[in-house]
Amino acid sequence: xxxxxxxxxxxxxxxxxxxxxxxxxxxxxxxxxxxxxxxxxxxxxxxxxxxxxxxxxxxxxxxxxxxxxxxxxxxxxxxxxxxxxxxxxxxxxxxxxxxxxxxxxxxxxxxxxxxxxxxxxxxxxxxxxxxxxxxxxxxxxxxxxxxxxxxxxxxxxxxxxxxxxxxxxxxxxxxxxxxxxxxxxxxxxxxxxxxxxxxxxxxxxxxxxxxxxxxxxxxxxxxxxxxxxxxxxxxxxxxxxxxxxxxxxxxxxxxxxxxxxxxxxxxxxxxxxxxxxxxxxxxxxxxxxxxxxxxxxxxxxxxxxxxxxxxxxxxxxxxxxxxxxxxxxxxxxxxxxxxxxxxxxxxxxxxxxxxxxxxxxxxxxxxxxxxxxxxxxxxxxxxxxxxxxxxxxxxxxxxxxxxxxxxxxxxxxxxxxxxxxxxxxxxxxxxxxxxxxxxxxxxxxxxxxxxxxxxxxxxxxxxxxxxxxxxxxxxxxxxxxxxxxxxxxxxxxxxxxxxxxxxxxxxxxxxxxxxxxxxxxxxxxxxxxxxxxxxxxxxxxxxxxxxxxxxxxxxxxxxxxxxxxxxxxxxxxxxxxxxxxxxxxxxxxxxxxxxxxxxxxxxxxxxxxxxxxxxxxxxxxxxxxxxxxxxxxxxxxxxxxxxxxxxxxxxxxxxxxxxxxxxxxxxxxxxxxxxxxxxxxxxxxxxxxxxxxxxxxxxxxx
Amino acid sequence: xxxxxxxxxxxxxxxxxxxxxxxxxxxxxxxxxxxxxxxxxxxxxxxxxxxxxxxxxxxxxxxxxxxxxxxxxxx
Amino acid sequence: xxxxxxxxxxxxxxxxxxxxxxxxxxxxxxxxxxxxxxxx
Numbered sequence: 001x002x003x004x005x006x007x008x009x010x011x012x013x014x015x016x017x018x019x020x021x022x023x024x025x026x027x028x029x030x031x032x033x034x035x036x037x038x039x040x041x042x043x044x045x046x047x048x049x050x051x052x053x054x055x056x057x058x059x060x061x062x063x064x065x066x067x068x069x070x071x072x073x074x075x076x077x078x079x080x081x082x083x084x085x086x087x088x089x090x091x092x093x094x095x096x097x098x099x100x101x102x103x104x105x106x107x108x109x110x111x112x113x114x115x116x117x118x119x120x121x122x123x124x125x126x127x128x129x130x131x132x133x134x135x136x137x138x139x140x141x142x143x144x145x146x147x148x149x150x151x152x153x154x155x156x157x158x159x160x161x162x163x164x165x166x167x168x169x170x171x172x173x174x175x176x177x178x179x180x181x182x183x184x185x186x187x188x189x190x191x192x193x194x195x196x197x198x199x200x201x202x203x204x205x206x207x208x209x210x211x212x213x214x215x216x217x218x219x220x221x222x223x224x225x226x227x228x229x230x231x232x233x234x235x236x237x238x239x240x241x242x243x244x245x246x247x248x249x250x251x252x253x254x255x256x257x258x259x260x261x262x263x264x265x266x267x268x269x270x271x272x273x274x275x276x277x278x279x280x281x282x283x284x285x286x287x288x289x290x291x292x293x294x295x296x297x298x299x300x301x302x303x304x305x306x307x308x309x310x311x312x313x314x315x316x317x318x319x320x321x322x323x324x325x326x327x328x329x330x331x332x333x334x335x336x337x338x339x340x341x342x343x344x345x346x347x348x349x350x351x352x353x354x355x356x357x358x359x360x361x362x363x364x365x366x367x368x369x370x371x372x373x374x375x376x377x378x379x380x381x382x383x384x385x386x387x388x389x390x391x392x393x394x395x396x397x398x399x400x401x402x403x404x405x406x407x408x409x410x411x412x413x414x415x416x417x418x419x420x421x422x423x424x425x426x427x428x429x430x431x432x433x434x435x436x437x438x439x440x441x442x443x444x445x446x447x448x449x450x451x452x453x454x455x456x457x458x459x460x461x462x463x464x465x466x467x468x469x470x471x472x473x474x475x476x477x478x479x480x481x482x483x484x485x486x487x488x489x490x491x492x493x494x495x496x497x498x499x500x501x502x503x504x505x506x507x508x509x510x511x512x513x514x515x516x517x518x519x520x521x522x523x524x525x526x527x528x529x530x531x532x533x534x535x536x537x538x539x540x541x542x543x544x545x546x547x548x549x550x551x552x553x554x555x556x557x558x559x560x561x562x563x564x565x566x567x568x569x570x571x572x573x574x575x576x577x578x579x580x581x582x583x584x585x586x587x588x589x590x591x592x593x594x595x596x597x598x599x600x601x602x603x604x605x606x607x608x609x610x611x612x613x614x615x616x617x618x619x620x621x622x623x624x625x626x627x628x629x630x631x632x633x634x635x636x637x638x639x640x641x642x643x644x645x646x647x648x649x650x651x652x653x654x655x656x657x658x659x660x661x662x663x664x665x666x667x668x669x670x671x672x673x674x675x676x677x678x679x680x681x682x683x684x685x686x687x688x689x690x691x692x693x694x695x696x697x698x699x700x701x702x
Numbered sequence: 703x704x705x706x707x708x709x710x711x712x713x714x715x716x717x718x719x720x721x722x723x724x725x726x727x728x729x730x731x732x733x734x735x736x737x738x739x740x741x742x743x744x745x746x747x748x749x750x751x752x753x754x755x756x757x758x759x760x761x762x763x764x765x766x767x768x769x770x771x772x773x774x775x776x777x
Numbered sequence: 778x779x780x781x782x783x784x785x786x787x788x789x790x791x792x793x794x795x796x797x798x799x800x801x802x803x804x805x806x807x808x809x810x811x812x813x814x815x816x817x
Contacts, residue, residue: 065730101730232722238726327785330785407727489761490759517795
């Protein structure tokens with residue numbers, strides 16, 4: 001079967017991803033572009049019995065003038081003929097209401113001489129919006145073929161697939177030639193590089209990146225001969241180009257599109273009036289956040305308990321069924337609890353992404369950006385920082401990348417630096433288990449659960465700290481650059497269940513297979529370190545303890561004796577010696593050496609904490625017990641009493657709230673800021689601050 | 703006068719963009735001389751400004767709005 | 778050493794190898810950036 005490459009391009013918020021989902025269904029995969037962390041979505045669809053289409057959903061962009069890494073991807077692919085994904089045909093996706101703006105991008109792509117189809121989405125809404133369109137005339141003016149589609153009603157896709165399959169019949173002629181803004185300059189370009197597309201040369205000259213085999217400096221050196229353009233002249237030409245394109249587009253649409261203005265308003269205006277109200281708007285946002293966290297806490301608890309118990313009994317079953325030996329022990333005590341420690345977070349992560357994607361899809365997130373800009377500006381942030389900060393509650397890594405659309409570098413840098421304070425989902429398991437251990441499971445006013453409230457409070461602390469440190473940075477850092485802020489207010493939409501579902505599945509999968517592998521590897525390593533010791537004390541643990549019991553004449557039950565032996569072993573294992581080594585550092589915070597080990601291993605990824613404790617505590621344990629039960633039985637080695645009490649619990653919660661414990665985030669920050677300076681700053685500042693705060697909290701509460 | 707001087711609900715035509723460093727993105731979204739702009743009437747938030755420029759709904763900060771000069775359309 | 782012990786150490790080495798690869802042998806990043814002063 002033959003396969004062709006199809007690129008989907010379009011403005012952000014035009015339902016491009018819905019179109020992609022409709023075309024490919026679940027037959028898609030999400031990866032990264034090589035070397036950079038921009039998400040790459042690709043999928044395959046069958047066009048006919050002999051033809052398949054490999055479809056790439058390119059990042060949303062308003063034009064081919066790249067101002068961010070994501071937008072660069074689009075240009076790089078469209079300019080580089082040697083790229084294995086170089087499209088045979090481009091589909092520009094526009095929704096009916098933003099047609100004008102999407103046509104800007106469309107005319108630019110047409111200028112590159114690529115076969116281009118225009119897919120107009122949400123065509124089912126034309127009547128309701130009072131819009132009518134003269135398709136044949138529009139096709140003629142734009143020199144293209146148009147497919148009217150609706151991803152909501154799932155109509156028009158056969159026509160679109162048909163157009164894609166017959167892409168060879170499409171005109172590759174430009175419909176609005178950029179050369180007209182400066183015929184002399186473009187004419188000279190054409191003369192110097194006769195076998196290149198002139199518009200392509202122009203894009204390479206005006207962008208900061210090199211594309212494929214076209215080298216910018218090489219072009220520059222050759223163009224020097226006729227007329228070098230200064231940076232500001234180039235920018236003025238770019239502006240002229242946009243104006244020329246819009247003139248063409250406005251003329252075209254005047255002839256082909258009629259709009260009954262009275263039918264157009266309505267829902268948008270009334271929802272805006274409520275959601276962007278200077279009092280109600282903020283209240284509604286607060287209530288939405290509160291609801292989300294209550295739901296995550298309440299709903300996810302049931303599947304989580306189930307998972308916890310199933311893994312405990314599965315581990316028990318393995319131990320009794322497989323032949324006895326060290327490897328069986330590794331499976332039962334290291335690998336199965338390790339996998340359990342990953343699976344248990346799936347419900348919460350899925351719920352969190354469910355809500356975040358609903359907020360984004362519905363168009364509500366942009367209203368929050370609007371509402372918060374004025375406040376955020378005072379702290380050196382932008383309204384757009386709200387999206388990274390909110391998605392930081394899922395994971396700091398995509399959040400740091402989401403900050404790319406903040407126009408101002410200082411605002412963007414501050415956003416990146418403070419994101420790790422927001423409570424990411426990796427902290428959630430640590431919080432959940434500690435809250436369950438030290439905060440009473442009672443209700444306040446009969447509605448709000450104390451445990452839920454503490455969790456919400458932790459989210460506020462994280463967010464508050466993020467904003468506070470942003471303000472500090474804002475005061476310290478100086479910049480002369482003027483701040484800009486442009487944000488589109490998309491139409492309200494009922495989120496498509498399919499889109500939401502795909503996002504939830506994607507993100508959960510990337511957690512399980514990304515962080516999950518690390519957690520599993522660390523669980524295995526920890527188990528081995530806890531099951532072997534450097535000297536004879538470990539090997540002869542049973543004899544040593546038995547003699548000790550005899551000489552001291554202790555009267556112990558078999559169970560007590562077993563516990564004594566296994567804790568003796570643990571103390572003299574590799575990990576026991578490592579833990580003892582760091583105990584002086586963590587003791588002032590109320591932790592024993594086991595928690596110390598868990599805290600250290602958390603620097604690979606925070607969610608390792610629970611898995612680590614699960615592994616350490618289950619080594620040598622014979623009974624089937626959940627992690628929680630084991631933890632609550634632990635005794636403080638110095639002061640006696642429960643190890644996990646209010647003081648040490650709060651101290652741990654605060655430590656995890658503030659400390660920078662994620663290598664992956666540090667790596668992403670390094671990549672996004674292009675220097676080690678900022679990630680090292682984060683590591684030192686955040687962790688130091690966390691230590692001091694936890695120390696104070698424990699010493700006050702104990 | 704500039705967009706910043708418009709009252710909510712008022713419509714105007716963009717005449718000139720006075721700053722060299724206005725982001726290209728704003729132009730791409732249709733903020734160009736000759737295009738119509740309306741300040742959307744909602745609540746009483748004045749910064750950022752909620753605008754309809756050339757049929758695109760967007761928000762910009764007051765300081766940027768000052769750089770976009772307009773002429774009021776008689777109603 | 779029994780088969781079980783050998784398997785334990787093999788798994789252990791695989792786990793260490795995975796982490797080392799994950800954190801120390803990152804793919805080279807590519808430099809590409811926008812037109813603004815974004816620090817790159």
